[in-house]
Amino acid sequence: MAQESTYKDIAVIGCGAAGGFASILLCKNPLLNVTAFDTNEPFSTLLPTGGGRCNLSYNENDIKEFVKNYPRGEKFLLSVFSKCSPQNTIHLFKDLGIKTYSQEDNRIFPVSDSSKILINDLKKHLQTSNFKYKKEKVIEIYKNENYFQVKTENCIYKFDAVILTTGGKGNGFELARKLSHKISDLKPSLCALNIKEKYFYNLAGISFKNVEISTKTKKNKLPTCYGDILFTHTSISGPCIFKISALTAFEDFDENNPLIINIKLTDYTQEEIENILKKNSKKTIKNVFSEFAPENFINLILKENNISGSKQTAQINKKEKTILINALTNLSLNAVSRVKGSEIVTAGGVELNEINPKTMESKICKGLFFAGEILNIDGFTGGFNLQNCWSTAYIVSSAFN
Numbered sequence: 313m314a315q316e317s318t319y320k321d322i323a324v325i326g327c328g329a330a331g332g333f334a335s336i337l338l339c340k341n342p343l344l345n346v347t348a349f350d351t352n353e354p355f356s357t358l359l360p361t362g363g364g365r366c367n368l369s370y371n372e373n374d375i376k377e378f379v380k381n382y383p384r385g386e387k388f389l390l391s392v393f394s395k396c397s398p399q400n401t402i403h404l405f406k407d408l409g410i411k412t413y414s415q416e417d418n419r420i421f422p423v424s425d426s427s428k429i430l431i432n433d434l435k436k437h438l439q440t441s442n443f444k445y446k447k448e449k450v451i452e453i454y455k456n457e458n459y460f461q462v463k464t465e466n467c468i469y470k471f472d473a474v475i476l477t478t479g480g481k482g483n484g485f486e487l488a489r490k491l492s493h494k495i496s497d498l499k500p501s502l503c504a505l506n507i508k509e510k511y512f513y514n515l516a517g518i519s520f521k522n523v524e525i526s527t528k529t530k531k532n533k534l535p536t537c538y539g540d541i542l543f544t545h546t547s548i549s550g551p552c553i554f555k556i557s558a559l560t561a562f563e564d565f566d567e568n569n570p571l572i573i574n575i576k577l578t579d580y581t582q583e584e585i586e587n588i589l590k591k592n593s594k595k596t597i598k599n600v601f602s603e604f605a606p607e608n609f610i611n612l613i614l615k616e617n618n619i620s621g622s623k624q625t626a627q628i629n630k631k632e633k634t635i636l637i638n639a640l641t642n643l644s645l646n647a648v649s650r651v652k653g654s655e656i657v658t659a660g661g662v663e664l665n666e667i668n669p670k671t672m673e674s675k676i677c678k679g680l681f682f683a684g685e686i687l688n689i690d691g692f693t694g695g696f697n698l699q700n701c702w703s704t705a706y707i708v709s710s711a712f713n
């Protein structure tokens with residue numbers, strides 16, 4: 313049976329992943345009136361996710377392991393996920409008639425494999441009599457003694473409680489700041505990195521599977537990262553680079569002080585490659601090295617270093633051998649900047665020590681709640697950012713029951 317909450321009229325500011333999901337769950341309680349504000353259609357931010365398939369979570373039962381995928385927010389999320397784990401979320405989706413599956417790499421998608429279908433399926437649950445949708449931008453929120461005034465470009469509305477779910481872009485941080493919340497520094501995360509080595513621009517479109525990358529910055533030695541990379545016309549991209557960009561989101565690097573990225577493109581060690589070269593002494597360099605990496609890559613390294621690919625491997629000199637083996641086992645690239653606009657999430661946000669993880673309510677402004685990317689929480693690629701949205705949205709909605 314629906315329970316009475318002290319709050320009845322609730323404003324949800326932003327109807328993306330977190331705001332939309334919270335609205336669905338809140339509307340299950342017929343005693344609540346929920347009004348969502350957004351300039352876009354509900355859930356439209358989900359459309360490009362997971363390349364149009366929406367990678368909505370990651371299959372890992374151990375919450376302690378799961379939270380390691382968040383460079384910011386790890387500790388806070390331990391509490392959040394203990395109330396609403398990824399498995400609980402999958403059940404919530406199932407209850408909404410949305411089936412999911414886990415791919416070989418543990419990333420979770422809707423069975424439809426379509427963000428578009430997922431959005432339509434979610435939107436159906438907003439067609440309840442206690443839900444209103446205002447296609448308006450919220451420009452100011454005032455807290456009075458017992459209620460909030462939500463000001464849009466058109467009108468001023470009155471609510472008992474406000475849930476801020478404006479994501480990593482837009483004016484949500486400003487709205488929170490005006491309600492006395494501290495906002496940490498904001499930086500782009502999960503982005504491609506521009507590289508200094510112009511000759512690699514010729515490799516645009518070439519990808520490498522499961523490479524190993526080690527990076528050292530002035531401040532920190534970063535953990536070794538594993539995953540796929542992709543060369544683009546000015547940058548390197550792909551999940552493994554996104555991870556590096558997340559781990560270095562608050563580091564400064566540029567032309568004069570680049571971020572040095574050492575990539576191991578092959579599983580073979582230097583010694584193993586040398587042995588293979590010895591065994592294939594009659595074969596051409598090009599032939600043998602093309603076994604380890606795409607031909608375009610090998611051709612590029614050969615050309616850049618004036619090495620003839622048609623030479624037999626027996627004729628290769630020491631310097632040439634070192635260049636070629638290093639290109640495969642320790643390719644050093646200089647990242648000079650982040651590719652503008654390529655970021656998938658914003659690192660930083662509403663400071664977590666001002667929020668109660670058991671309810672997602674503000675500790676300094678009663679009746680104000682938060683969920684999703686507006687918080688100082690961000691994860692790697694793989695479904696972790698959306699999982700933050702689902703779980704924090706669930707906790708907010710539970711706080712009203």
Ligand SMILES: Cc1cc2nc3c(=O)[nH]c(=O)nc-3n(C[C@H](O)[C@H](O)[C@H](O)COP(=O)(O)OP(=O)(O)OC[C@H]3O[C@@H](n4cnc5c(N)ncnc54)[C@H](O)[C@@H]3O)c2cc1C
Binds near residue numbers: 477484
């Ligand atoms: C291309 C791309 C692909 C991605 N793929 C994945 C993926 O596969 N898996 C994953 O886990 N994560 C992915 N992400 C990240 C994920 O989409 C976000 O972390 C998530 O959408 C954040 O949800 P949110 O509800 O906090 O904010 P959002 O989904 O961004 O929603 C915020 C909403 O608030 C509205 N809004 C903002 N300000 C106001 C205002 N003042 N008044 C009214 N409305 C306002 C906005 O219009 C928006 O609709 C991807 C992101 C991008 C950009």
